[in-house]
Amino acid sequence: MDTSEFGIVYAVHIITAQFGSVVSKVCECLLRKGSLSSRDISRFSESEINHNKVKDILYLLIQHNCVQAFSVEPRAGSESKAIVQYFVLFNNIIHRVRYNKFSRVVNEELGSQCGAVLDGLLTNGRLTLGQLIERDRDSENTIGSEVIRDSLRKLVAARFVERIPSPEPVIGKKEQEPGQKKKGTRAAQIIKEPETLEERIIEAATPVDAIRFPLIFEQGSSSSLADNDGNISEGKRKQHDVESSDSRNEVIWRPNFEEFIRHLRHKACVEIVKERRDEGCAIVLRAMLEVGRSQEKKVKTAKSVPMSVGSIYEEVIKTEAGRTMLQERVEACLDQLSATSSYLPAFVIEMDDSYIVDFTSIISVAQKDEMEAVVLRRYGKEAFRMFRYLSQEGHFVETDKIADAALTEKKDTPQILLKMWKDGYLHMQKLAVTGVYVPFLLWKVNKLIVSRQMLDEMYHACLNLSLRLTHEIDSEKELTLLPLNKLEGALKERLNKIKAKRLLLSSTSFKLDDAIMLFHDF
Amino acid sequence: MSKRKRAESKSSIGGLKEDENKLLDLIRSKEGMGATTFEMKLETKIVPALITRSIASLKKNHLIKEVPNINNKGIKHFLAVEFAPCKELTGGDWYNDGTLNIEKIEDLKGICVAILDSAKDRVVTFEILSTYFEKTKDKLTREQVKQILKNLVLDNVIMEVTSNGLGEFSSTRIGQVCYKLTGRKSDNGKARAGAFASVPCGACPHIALCSPDGVISPTTCDYFQKWLDF
Incomplete structure (x- = not known):
């Protein structure tokens, strides 16, 4: 999905708030123009940022996992050198406002010591084990080098932390130029290549799993055994790339955002099912997600692998809440999860005595609720009914038919529909019929267009909430600087108000980000 | 002549x-x-x-x-x-002198919801609802009852389900069309607010004209002012 205008503005705002305006200019340049060399960036940046400064900024952004360098393989026979290009990782910039969520996941799953190690990586972007230990030594609440080593091992085993990707992968030149006719056999065309440049760069930079998440850590040294494992022939090139990134031959670690997003996606799916069905169904779904987890190759998996009732039940009884459930109850829950109605689609697909989790269906329910809530709030109850009707129909419907189905006043219906169309929530087509004076208007809900529109508006809203929070804090800055014991009466009340405002703005921003993930990351 | x-x-x-x-x-x-x-x-x-x-x-x-x-x-x-x-x-059955009879529609919808609510956890078949309205003074046709129920489905107040003969459907035939209230399981059946719809920007008709340094901006926005006015 292309980055929307307000997505870019919001990402630039995050970078400005955390790294300052000069860094944000380089970032904006990359966000708007795509991948560029450092010379091009210095040329395109609006203000005077010299080449050396651009390089420093790029290293800073790479350190914080916001930029990935790469180079394109020169054509065979060509003598020209490959130029290093830089690609901005939009998702990783937006993840920066989610660090609290990631930290909470680790604190809940692996405990506070692992949480402390992760916080170190989140704050600094990338660190070696030695740097983590050093950082701990300098802090007030030291937890000790052994604990840090052990916590890091746990984080890597749980895949919350990964070895940094290759610093400068070389990606092959795309054979297919736009406009050129496809050549080659049919079989060759069937093999799918990663579509976007971002996907190609990330795939080229990511080492194989055995190197990315090494299982054994060498005692006394900061390097991992996996580094010296000659058996991993597949990843040799990438391994070399990774090692060459660090002169001291120490492994550099960074948070693995992919795993955090997968974790939050699963959690959101369980919550959606719990809210729409019941606690029992949520327990069964959680167990199913656990069974299929190891088989998930990418975050946005549409469907899980098929699993038997037996394997689901085995997982259900591992949890405290599931221990009270008999297999019969689990089967009843699976029936409930695979049922469809006008209200809910099937969350689970039953196939030959096995069950598949339909992630797309679960996520789409929550997306639909978000869209409908906005339509209801912005355009009213009649519009809400029309929108739901058109979503159900899924094809073009004429105005009169919509008014009949939604039982709304026929003369008001076109105005309501036009309002939604103007804001991009509906798709309209005029149909001129011979013999009829006024052309027919046909309407449709295009979910993809509405999703994009809403996502852009949500980024806009997140930006607005952040700007408003800064404005509120700035307007009462003097008050917050006063010692608490000196505040009485009206002043104390003002301070309480500013605290309440800050809380409301932050918590709303937190929830809105959940909705953004629903549309963008899940 | x-x-x-x-x-x-x-x-x-x-x-x-x-x-x-x-x-x-x-x-x-x-x-x-x-x-x-x-x-x-x-x-x-x-x-x-x-x-x-x-x-x-x-x-x-x-x-x-x-x-x-x-x-x-x-x-x-x-x-x-x-x-x-x-x-x-x-305009059809629901129009009186060219105006939609909203009052009548809302009354009929209210009756449907009350019937479904009194059924508690059970589902209510279309036949039960249709027979009920045949006996009332309004004497609704099956088609009219269907329209009212479809409207309630669009309101997201009730849901249409097809019986599988098990559990809550035990007293119905398999394949029979039934209705029940959607009522959210948690939060006492309150309607889902939506994260974006709860923010002033989610309901703002001027969001397309709003920008950080524009005439309409989050720092000067009236909707924000009202929302944050404790």
């Missing part, structure tokens, strides 16, 4: 002219939908001035009537007197 011959253009039916006859045939063929002057012009090729004169004459002879279109009051449809205006012109 010989008797003057009757003009040839006059027809035998009620002494109508040929043009009027042509128009009456067209209007009759259109039954309950009738014909507009635009359609008459297009299909009969009679000049507009003659159409107007013929319509006036047909109306005077009580052979046609004029019915406004619910969608566009400016467009008049002419129907033969023996036909009643169709749903497309009047």
